[in-house]
Amino acid sequence: MKFIDGGVTAAEGFIAGGMYCGIRHNRSKPDLAMIYSQVPCAAAAVYTSNLVKGAPIQVTKRNLKNGRAQAVICNSGNANTCNFDGEEKAWRMCEIAGKALNIPAEDVVVASTGVIGQVLPIEPVEQAAPQLAASLSREGSAAAARAIMTTDTVEKEVAVELELGGKTVRLGGIAKGSGMIHPNMGTMLCFLTTDAAVAGPALDQAIRLAVRDTFNMVSIDGDTSTNDTLAILANGMAGNELLTESSADYPAFCEALKGLCARLARMLAKDGEGATKLLVGKVTGAETDEIARTVAKSVICSSLVKAAMFGADANWGRVLCAIGYAGVEVDVNRVDVSFTSRAGTIPVCRGGAGIAFSEDEAKRILTEDEVDINVELHAGSGSAEAYGCDLTYDYVKINGDYRT
Known part of the structure; x- marks a missing residue:
């Protein structure tokens, strides 16, 4: 193809x-x-x-x-x-x-x-x-x-x-x-x-x-x-x-x-309304593909994650929060999180806990117009991708007077 x-x-x-x-x-x-x-x-x-x-x-x-x-x-x-x-x-x-x-x-x-x-x-x-x-x-x-x-x-x-x-x-x-x-x-x-x-x-x-x-x-x-x-x-x-x-x-x-x-x-x-970047939630290591799809969608739908990505803020705790309310069984103590863009990859969480990383390096990576949010669950071979965008001031402006 x-x-x-x-x-x-x-x-x-x-x-x-x-x-x-x-x-x-x-x-x-x-x-x-x-x-x-x-x-x-x-x-x-x-x-x-x-x-x-x-x-x-x-x-x-x-x-x-x-x-x-x-x-x-x-x-x-x-x-x-x-x-x-x-x-x-x-x-x-x-x-x-x-x-x-x-x-x-x-x-x-x-x-x-x-x-x-x-x-x-x-x-x-x-x-x-x-x-x-x-x-x-x-x-x-x-x-x-x-x-x-x-x-x-x-x-x-x-x-x-x-x-x-x-x-x-x-x-x-x-x-x-x-x-x-x-x-x-x-x-x-x-x-x-x-x-x-x-x-x-x-x-x-x-x-x-x-x-x-x-x-x-x-x-x-x-x-x-x-x-x-x-x-x-x-x-x-x-x-x-x-x-x-x-x-x-x-x-x-x-x-x-x-x-x-x-x-x-x-x-x-x-091309989401007001968006400045594409977000791709990539989940691997899930027990099943269905669990991976649910987790990926939960992360990409989180308003707090979307807002953090707009600000190029590596707030990985919001990613774990979204995983936690996804409604599927996940051992949060085994979760790894990293962010990837054309500027590189930076791990920010391992085993459900924060690890040391450079905030400046993270901001450089998250400033790109396409960012992957990588989640490894360490529970199986299931995987999925979800697609979203950041949440910006312009989204509210566009929808504040959409009809009028």
Whole structure:
């Protein structure tokens, strides 16, 4: 597997694009994205665990009951959530996209992101969809990635390539998410494509396995969004033999999908609202992988740890505190902690107790824009990574007037 350019259109047969349609007040920010496959696809999706779900999720769930899709339409600037006419508007978006692309409305994945509780104006989508559909191209991934952004500061697009059964297969994706991210499913929004031929049940299993170790391990602020959706479309145009759970090439496909999701997950965490650095919680030596995942997520979610990392303060006691309330059995008297960045590694705790270290050296390491928080539990071979960011003054500024 290798990373390549192209994002969501790297896979054969996919085109995409984005434009400003008028949902946002700021005309400099595009607010409508579209992705289309030349042929119908096997499709699967995962959604937010929040009991309050955006209307587009309900419509997309119905559309994907048959495990098929051919296009995605997504707006930013308005979440279409907690509205009396939400599902009607979400279905209308499917109809609009279907007409513009000449496909059934039932074959469209619909998503929205933005402010909750404000009625979604459908007229801008109706007016812009034909123009957007006509503009879709193999170079349109970045435009689609920009159009789904809200408080994100950078576009998030990734693609990978690998050989399966003598055929070159590509997977690509775009994602958005900067705040209100603590998914327990996927991410705020993520759309993945592949030209691999994959049976529906195998595709569904593959994405759930990938999400478990990547997007489910992301937390920016502990808030689970109402609109989290991750959808994947597989059109089979690579010409490989159809992958099922028992195929010899299936593990390689799953590993590539996980690698793609992990790269996007890191991008989401690093672009957290107001963030100055990416934090990666790396837990090793756990009794099981599940315990490792729980501990890593607890550390990365700690507001005190996040604040300490913002200040480049090697306050390892906060890491142990987060381990202690993670809710799993851990012998704290065996825990080692160290911090790593491009500037080096510094051990700060051994056997659950502090050790002598240079505060100046620690600050130099923690000032970098990517920091690993390493936790060794000395209890087994389980391991996991979680992705987060520091907690800054700007996070409060951004969310203090997000709606107004």
